[in-house]
Each structure stands twice: as C-alpha cells, then as structure tokens.
Amino acid sequence: MSNAEDYTIKIDKAHNDPSLTFNHTCFRVKDPQKSVSFYENNFGMKLMGKKDFPDMKFSLYFLSFPKSQWNKNSQGEDDVFSAEGILELTHNWGTESQADLKMNNGNEEPHRGFGHICFSYADVEKACAELEEKGVTFKKKMSDGRQKDIAFVLDPDGYWIEIIQYIKGGESVPRTDVGTKFNHTMIRVKDINKTLAFYQNVLGMKILRKSDHPNAKFTLYFLGYPVKEGENSSSKEGVLEVTHNWGTENDPDFHYHNGNTEPQGYGHICVSCKDAAALCDEIETKYGDKLSWAPKFNQGKLKNIAFLKDPDGYSIEIVPHGLTV
Structure with missing residues (x-):
C-alpha cells in the first residue's frame, strides 16, 4: 500500500x-x-x-x-x-x-517496535516509592532524565512498564484516587499518516491527545474509544500510544519489528x-x-x-x- x-x-x-x-x-x-x-x-x-x-x-x-x-x-x-x-x-x-531464551522487549536494536505498557496512578511519587520498596527494578526513576513526572520499571522478561499520574492540574477529572489503571500500550510506527488513517477509519478509534517533542524529533499520538464520564486520557484504560520518530516514513528500507517474527x-x-x-x-x-x-x-x-x-x-x-x- x-x-x-x-x-x-x-x-x-x-x-x-x-x-x-x-x-x-x-x-x-x-x-x-x-x-x-x-x-x-x-x-x-x-x-x-x-x-x-x-x-x-x-x-x-x-x-x-x-x-x-x-x-x-x-x-x-x-x-x-x-x-x-x-x-x-x-x-x-x-x-x-x-x-x-530471552524475550524481545521491543526496545533493543535492531528489533525495536513495541515500546511499553503503562500503568497510571493517582500519585506517581507514592507508587514509585512503593515499587522501589518491593524491590522492583527501575529502568528510569523519576529523578532520571528530562521527564521528572514519569518512571519506567522492568518486568521479569525485561518488558518496560511506564508509571504515570492521572490526577493533573490541567484536568478537571478525576480529582481523587480511582485505583490503578492499565492506561496504554505503546508501539512505534513508520508512517504516522497511514497509521492514523488505519486506526481511525478501519477500527473507529479517535485521537484522544497528541504530544510533540521537537527537540527529540518525535510525536506521540494517543488513540482510543471515547473517554467516559469521570475519566481523562491518562486514567482511561484501553489507549494505544503510537510513537512517530520524524523522517522514518521517508526511508523505503526502514521498518519496525512487529514482535511476531523472530526474535519474538x-x-x-x-x-x-x-x-x-x-x-x-x-x-x-x-x-x-x-x-x-x-x-x-x-x-x-x-x-x-x-x-x-x-x-x-x-x-x-x-x-x-x-x-x-
């Protein structure tokens, strides 16, 4: 196509x-x-x-x-x-x-594709402190890197789990703890126009939010079905995050690993x-x-x-x- x-x-x-x-x-x-x-x-x-x-x-x-x-x-x-x-x-x-045997976590070259799953909490600092106390391995602590409001931990197979907070100053809901949510799944995509057209027209998803990162030359799109009353896009479950690294669509030989070819x-x-x-x-x-x-x-x-x-x-x-x- x-x-x-x-x-x-x-x-x-x-x-x-x-x-x-x-x-x-x-x-x-x-x-x-x-x-x-x-x-x-x-x-x-x-x-x-x-x-x-x-x-x-x-x-x-x-x-x-x-x-x-x-x-x-x-x-x-x-x-x-x-x-x-x-x-x-x-x-x-x-x-x-x-x-x-080692599972392909999708974040190591030359087999990048799938990125992570994400769990969201009412209080990300408290969640990270509790996970650290339990001995969970961190890929990125909140104090690491530029983004101080997120963390990444690793599961037994090395899959990345992002930890975020859904109670935010710019969001009117939710304002109280509504429990831990399996918020999103992230995949990297080559041609964002093809991807958006596919998920919107074929599967009926909507763009819930978008985040541009010009310094690092990538954009994040969060897709899903309608947000229910009392939710925001970070507290909702069932969201697909697609990451577009700028320029990949212009390389005819470029492709991401889909996770189902070896290594799986x-x-x-x-x-x-x-x-x-x-x-x-x-x-x-x-x-x-x-x-x-x-x-x-x-x-x-x-x-x-x-x-x-x-x-x-x-x-x-x-x-x-x-x-x-």
Missing part, C-alpha cells in the same frame, strides 16, 4: 458501534508463574482466567486491575473480553526451562465488540485484499476470532464479547 488514501474507507460498524472496546494487550512470557506473581504482588492485578491449548502447547493468562462493574458471559463469569485494560500473557510450554516478544492488541463477525465482514468487503488477515474471522484453529495487520505489520485481534476463558 502506497499512501494514507488506501485507508480512507470508513467502516460503518467501527464508527457506529458503542460496544467497540480496546480489550487487551498480549505479549509472550518465559515463566508464567514469575510473571503472574510479579503483576499480582507488585501492582495489584488479579488473574481473571487461564486457558490451556494442549494441542498447540501454549497457555494464556488474563490479568486485570479491579473494576467497579463487570459484564457477564454466558456462563455467568466476569466477561474478560468486553472489558478494557486486560493484560494477556502467552506462555509457550517449556520456555521456562530454556536457560538462554510482543504479540498483539485486541479489539472486541458484540458482533465481531459483522465487523470483520464489513472490513473484508470494503477493503478486499488491501488489508492482510492472519487468519480471517473463524477460519483458523481458534474459532470466533480474527487477526488483522496494521500498516507496520502489528497484529490486531478481533473477538466478540462473551467468549469464555
């Missing part, structure tokens, strides 16, 4: 469906016991469900911060797939025994809605072979899901609400 105009067809289902949700972010982990314990004990996440796939020798673990209200699936369980802010950890069986690490983000089949059908009807699927809806080994590729080759899972874990 040669230009942003290829993504100008608007998908009606994406623009007129209030059930659309940025549901989860997935990356691979080496030892699930270490990873699940890390996110539960240090951040207060809860394991919502686990799904084993013996024939393909992998397991999925779904974690979330506490939510005030959950929708229910057909079995009366909390519906993981209709919520925002879910972290999916993929464990390929046996990796915990491979001493030399990051897997995908997931968009869910009540009728995923209808959404996928409209996308396929209107775009034909201009977009890449792997697989199309209900055509892979795992039923009732699809995987769509964005302009940089990052995977986006599309699933219906109500799937059981």
Whole structure:
C-alpha cells in the first residue's frame, strides 16, 4: 500500500458501534508463574482466567486491575473480553526451562517496535516509592532524565512498564484516587499518516491527545474509544500510544519489528465488540485484499476470532464479547 488514501474507507460498524472496546494487550512470557506473581504482588492485578491449548502447547493468562462493574458471559463469569485494560500473557510450554531464551522487549536494536505498557496512578511519587520498596527494578526513576513526572520499571522478561499520574492540574477529572489503571500500550510506527488513517477509519478509534517533542524529533499520538464520564486520557484504560520518530516514513528500507517474527516478544492488541463477525465482514468487503488477515474471522484453529495487520505489520485481534476463558 502506497499512501494514507488506501485507508480512507470508513467502516460503518467501527464508527457506529458503542460496544467497540480496546480489550487487551498480549505479549509472550518465559515463566508464567514469575510473571503472574510479579503483576499480582507488585501492582495489584488479579488473574481473571487461564486457558490451556494442549494441542498447540501454549497457555494464556488474563490479568486485570479491579473494576467497579463487570459484564457477564454466558456462563455467568466476569466477561474478560468486553472489558478494557486486560493484560494477556502467552506462555509457550517449556520456555521456562530454556536457560538462554530471552524475550524481545521491543526496545533493543535492531528489533525495536513495541515500546511499553503503562500503568497510571493517582500519585506517581507514592507508587514509585512503593515499587522501589518491593524491590522492583527501575529502568528510569523519576529523578532520571528530562521527564521528572514519569518512571519506567522492568518486568521479569525485561518488558518496560511506564508509571504515570492521572490526577493533573490541567484536568478537571478525576480529582481523587480511582485505583490503578492499565492506561496504554505503546508501539512505534513508520508512517504516522497511514497509521492514523488505519486506526481511525478501519477500527473507529479517535485521537484522544497528541504530544510533540521537537527537540527529540518525535510525536506521540494517543488513540482510543471515547473517554467516559469521570475519566481523562491518562486514567482511561484501553489507549494505544503510537510513537512517530520524524523522517522514518521517508526511508523505503526502514521498518519496525512487529514482535511476531523472530526474535519474538510482543504479540498483539485486541479489539472486541458484540458482533465481531459483522465487523470483520464489513472490513473484508470494503477493503478486499488491501488489508492482510492472519487468519480471517473463524477460519483458523481458534474459532470466533480474527487477526488483522496494521500498516507496520502489528497484529490486531478481533473477538466478540462473551467468549469464555
């Protein structure tokens, strides 16, 4: 595809469906016991469900911060797939025994692409002090570097977790502690015009905020579905941060690592809605072979899901609400 105009067809289902949700972010982990314990004990996440796939020798673990209200699936369980802010950890069986295996965290050359996930707090200084007391490894403390209002910590596989604050002077809400939030997932993109057109027109996301950094020659765009009453873009869960380093779009040989080619690490983000089949059908009807699927809806080994590729080759899972874990 040669230009942003290829993504100008608007998908009606994406623009007129209030059930659309940025549901989860997935990356691979080496030892699930270490990873699940890390996110539960240090951040207060809860394991919502686990799904084993013996024939393909992998397991999925779904974690979330506490939510005030959950929708229910057909079995009366909390519906993981209709919520925002879910972290999916993929464990390929046996990796915990491979001493030399290292997950690609997306931040080391020549395999940069995925950048980090981000948790937001009412008080970032207090959060960082508590994490330091628990022995969590910091990639960047608040006192390091130019940005003194954020920090980065590392999980057991070396994935970066940004720590930010959602109570801000320029924001009217929220003004009190509403709990820890899985705010955003960051990926680097080559051509920002293609990326914005894709996520807005094909998946119906909106630009929630934008941040230019001319000294370092990059721009951040925060995309997602509408901010609810009482939220701001930093307290909302289910936000996609896309980082554009200026000039990458002009280099025909430049590309980012999508996390799913070797060396693997990051897997995908997931968009869910009540009728995923209808959404996928409209996308396929209107775009034909201009977009890449792997697989199309209900055509892979795992039923009732699809995987769509964005302009940089990052995977986006599309699933219906109500799937059981």
